[in-house]
Amino acid sequence: MQRVWATVVSVWAVLAIVAALAWAHAPVAQPLSQPAALTLLVKGKNGTTQRVHVVGVAAGTATHATTQTSAPPVG
Amino acid sequence: MNAFLAHAPVAWYVARAAGLVAFALLTLSVWLGLAMSTRLLGPRRQKVLFPWHQTLAWTGLSMVALHVGALLLDPTLHFGIASVLAPFASAWRPAAVAAGVVAGWLTLVLALSFRMRKRIGQKGWRRLHYASFAAFALALGHALAAGTDLKGIGGPLLVAVAGGPVIWLGLARILMPRAVPAGRHAIQAGA
Numbered sequence: 668m669q670r671v672w673a674t675v676v677s678v679w680a681v682l683a684i685v686a687a688l689a690w691a692h693a694p695v696a697q698p699l700s701q702p703a704a705l706t707l708l709v710k711g712k713n714g715t716t717q718r719v720h721v722v723g724v725a726a727g728t729a730t731h732a733t734t735q736t737s738a739p740p741v742g
Numbered sequence: 743m744n745a746f747l748a749h750a751p752v753a754w755y756v757a758r759a760a761g762l763v764a765f766a767l768l769t770l771s772v773w774l775g776l777a778m779s780t781r782l783l784g785p786r787r788q789k790v791l792f793p794w795h796q797t798l799a800w801t802g803l804s805m806v807a808l809h810v811g812a813l814l815l816d817p818t819l820h821f822g823i824a825s826v827l828a829p830f831a832s833a834w835r836p837a838a839v840a841a842g843v844v845a846g847w848l849t850l851v852l853a854l855s856f857r858m859r860k861r862i863g864q865k866g867w868r869r870l871h872y873a874s875f876a877a878f879a880l881a882l883g884h885a886l887a888a889g890t891d892l893k894g895i896g897g898p899l900l901v902a903v904a905g906g907p908v909i910w911l912g913l914a915r916i917l918m919p920r921a922v923p924a925g926r927h928a929i930q931a932g933a
Contacts, residue, residue: 669793673801677763681808684759689750 754819757812758891760805765885767802768849769904771795772878775871776911780918799853806846835888842884848877878908 705721774795778788813821825832829840852874859867882905886897 669797670801673767673797674804677767677801677805680763680766681756681759681805684762685752685755688755688758689752692750 751816751818753812753816757809757816758889760809760812761885761889762891764802764805764809765881765904767798767805768881769878769908771798771802772874773907773911774798775874776908776915780911780914782911782914782918796853796856799849799856803846803849803853806849810846838884838887841880842888845877845880845884848873848880852877875908875912 707719707721709717709719711717774791777783778791778795783791810826813819813826814823819834821832821834825834825839827843829843830836832839852871855862855867855870862870882901885900886892892900
């Protein structure tokens with residue numbers, strides 16, 4: 668009877684440690700990057716500086732704003 | 743989760759778990775053996791605990807077998823049969839693995855000695871049992887040097903928890919008079 672108890676407890680201990688190791692090394696899901704607000708400083712043609720607040724842009728992941736060049740200043 | 747389980751190093755986890763459980767069982771067996779050899783436990787308790795001492799040694803050995811088997815099945819480590827059975831045959835940390843191999847063989851000899859006690863005699867059996875100190879020290883060294891789960895605070899904690907009682911009981915065994923078997927009390931009293 669002692670052998671049965673010792674074997675059962677040992678096997679359970681091995682299984683518990685294996686489960687703990689597997690759980691500890693399980694891959695953690697990467698949290699999605701939160702869209703962050705971005706503040707841009709835009710210089711106007713009169714020399715004035717305007718602050719533009721852009722909401723819904725993921726910081727560091729935003730692609731370039733535009734592929735088109737700005738129109739040349741008039742006058 | 744299923745993809746993780748499919749790629750999880752199960753053999754590696756089993757090897758680590760079986761190694762830890764084997765060490766725990768063999769440490770318990772050493773504690774019991776030392777406690778029985780002193781006068782700390784009465785003769786009645788000795789009678790009850792001796793089969794447990796034997797059972798723990800054999801169960802520990804079966805966990806050592808599981809540890810070795812899982813290491814052989816692990817696809818990353820590439821352990822061969824020779825490297826798990828012969829000392830210094832492993833290319834990976836040869837001294838640390840050799841300590842485990844020698845500890846395993848010593849434990850097997852000690853476990854077999856329970857069955858050969860009548861043949862080798864009580865004195866021979868007792869002398870052979872001194873090898874259990876070497877087996878314990880080698881197993882502890884193997885766990886500390888080759889084990890991946892005992893880095894940082896885990897190593898010193900294991901030494902204190904497992905080795906502390908062994909040192910304490912060993913000192914008690916040396917300093918206190920040896921336990922006299924129950925049958926000899928009458929002889930001594932009559933003399």
